[in-house]
Amino acid sequence: MGSASLEERVKELEQVCRSRGLPLTIQRRAVFETILERDDHPSADQILEQIKERVPDISRTTVYRILDTFVQLGLITKICHPRSVARFEPRIQQHHHLICMHCEQIIDLEEDRLNGIAYPDVRRHDFQITDYHIHFRGICSGCRSRAGGAELPD
Ligand SMILES: [Zn+2]
Numbered sequence: 001m002g003s004a005s006l007e008e009r010v011k012e013l014e015q016v017c018r019s020r021g022l023p024l025t026i027q028r029r030a031v032f033e034t035i036l037e038r039d040d041h042p043s044a045d046q047i048l049e050q051i052k053e054r055v056p057d058i059s060r061t062t063v064y065r066i067l068d069t070f071v072q073l074g075l076i077t078k079i080c081h082p083r084s085v086a087r088f089e090p091r092i093q094q095h096h097h098l099i100c101m102h103c104e105q106i107i108d109l110e111e112d113r114l115n116g117i118a119y120p121d122v123r124r125h126d127f128q129i130t131d132y133h134i135h136f137r138g139i140c141s142g143c144r145s146r147a148g149g150a151e152l153p154d
C-alpha cells in the first residue's frame with residue numbers, strides 16, 4: 001500500500017474529515033483501517049464481513065456509503081472491471097493491475113513506462129480525461145496450475 005504508514009494514513013483521514021466538516025465516526029475509522037490492512041483489493045462485502053468483527057452493528061448501506069465518500073475524497077481507489085463487482089484499495093498513486101479472468105484476483109503492477117502515456121485526443125467526444133490505469137487481463141498462476149496448464153473456459 002505504498003510508503004505511508006497506517007498511522008500516517010489515519011492522520012490523513014482525520015485531516016480530510018476535519019477540512020470537509022465530516023465527523024470522524026467509529027464506522028468511518030473502522031472502514032478506513034480495514035481497507036488499509038488489506039492489499040487484495042477487497043469488495044465492499046468483503047470489507048463489511050471483516051468490519052463486523054469490530055463494529056457488529058454496522059449496516060451494509062453504511063459501509064457502501066462510507067466507501068463512496070472515501071473514493072470521492074480521494075482517500076481510496078475504486079476499481080471497476082466488466083462482469084465484476086467494484087473493488088477497493090488504499091493505494092491512490094498511479095499503478096496498474098493484472099486481473100485474473102477466472103478467479104478475479106487483482107495483482108498490483110508497477111511499471112514506470114506505463115505511467116506517462118499521452119492521453120488520446122477525445123475532443124470530439126467532449127470528454128475530459130482525468131487519469132487512467134491499465135488492466136492486463138489473463139489467468140493467474142493458481143488458476144493455471146489448477147487447470148493443469150490447459151486454457152480455462154470463459
Ligand atoms: Zn486466478
Ligand SMILES: [Zn+2]
Nearest residue numbers: 089091097108
Ligand atoms: Zn491496485
